[in-house]
Amino acid sequence: MKGGLVTRSGEVTPFEGRPTERERGAWAVVAAIRAYVGELAGHGLSRFGVEPSGVGLAVPGIVTSSMALYSANIGWRDVPAEDFVPGGVPARLGHDVRTGGLAESVFGAGRDTADFLFLPIGTGIAGAVVVRGEPYGGAHGWGGEIGHTPVWPSGETCACGQIGCLETYASASAVARRFERRSGRTATAKEVVALAVSGDAAAREVFDEAIEALAISLASYTLLLDPSLIVIGGGLGEAGPVLFEPLRERLAARLAFCEPPELRPAALGVHAGMLGAALLGWQAAGEPGVGVDWTAETLLGGR
Template identity: 75%
Template sequence: MKGGLVTRGGEVTALEGRPTGRESGPETVVAAIRAYVDELVDLGSSRYGAPPDGIGLAVPGIVTTSTAVYSANIGWYDVPVSAFVPPGIPARLGHDVRTGGLAESVLGAGRGVADFLFLAIGTGIAGAVVIGGEPYGGAEGSGGEIGHAPVWPAGEKCACGQIGCLETYASASALVRRYEARSPSRTAATAKDVVSLAVAGEAVAGEVFDEAVEALAISLASYVMLLDPAAIVIGGGLAEAGQTLFLPLEERLSARLTFRERPPLLPAALGMRAGMLGAALLGWQAAGVPDVGRDWSLDVLRRGAVP
């Protein structure tokens, strides 16, 4: 886990990351988060002369603003926000990817764009549907799971139990798994390797990458038809492929949309910091200052010292 202090003016003090201890069970993770929050509160008190005005936490799984409802990775159920923070400081929870989407919306690639999709393509694929500047959580806190919306209904089985999910074809780990399955004599260490091989004209890597792009185009076409977004912001490890990914994806998506323009695809601006900065915005919301962040400078945010 990562954390930091962020002032109202956008000055960041990032604290060194800590292990969650999830191999020892959910109680250990809750205790580890609580201990990390205590450290941050102490750091804030010594640095600024008072404890933080609010605390925001971005966690995985099904999440509401007040409860970490469920996480398959961590194994917790219904943990209230009060379990993570010292008494007396207002706090708010958010879903990790939706919180990243909030940061991209307020101060990143989605700044000034009211309605967009933040798509994070990494080990898995997660999405945050931002509507009117706010990530949409759905009825029970699990909205935006575009990675588990099927693209090929008679396709491969996904780790989630469903068939043909986008994530099964287009995540970074899917690229590696699918390449290795078809090319047993060669092992590709990373998704980056598969992309490089595809660019170099290697046939199997080319097919696998092509199918990933096609799966993304199918998913994004459905999303565009349903929600008419102004942009699609793409982040996560695979987005680092840059134009190698963006150009064919733009072309495929345009080809699928016959009677409307394709919204622009934009690279995410905040990278690994999106979650922490989004959590800071949640903290300021909890403190009753919801408009904080719109004037933060990206340069200042990227600098953020580690004490």
């Protein structure tokens, strides 16, 4: 886990990460988070002379603003927000990807639009559906699981148990796994992209299928929600024009009667989750307006 202190004016002091202690069980993770939050509060007290006004936490799994309902990875169920913080500090929770989407929405790549999709492509693929400026979690909290929408009806079985999920073809780990299976060589997703550019046939096929899978999913998303923008982040999102140019073409080719939305790289990188959590912290403090004047330049400056 990673954390930091963020002032009202958007000055960020990031802190060294800590292990979640997941192997010791769900309650050990909750205790480790509470201890880390206490440690950050102590740093804040010595640096600024005040206790924190609020705490925001971006957590995995199914989550509401006041309760971490379930995480398959960590194993917790129904943990209230206040259990994650030392006594009395107001706290608010957010889903990890939607929290990143909130930060991209308020002062990142989506700041000039209210309706967009934030799609980080890493080990897995999840999306933050941003509607009217707010990340939308749906009726049960799993809204945005675009990584598990089917793209090939008779395709590979996904780790989730379904058939032909987007994540099975287009996540960074899928690209690496599929390249190894096809070529007998091991390479990271980033290396596969570089090999594809240099003309390696197996790498080209695998990367091409990843782009095709993304185009299929994004065409469905575009037809359902009519976003003005799709923001792509995560490791593969940093691939640049080699990803964006063919993906733009494929997406446009799949849409007959509507304009494809603009595709744009994420602005906040790996810091999106922490910065979004800072916005939640200020919301918990009863100051929802804090953050609208922050800029990505100020927030990421000096690092």
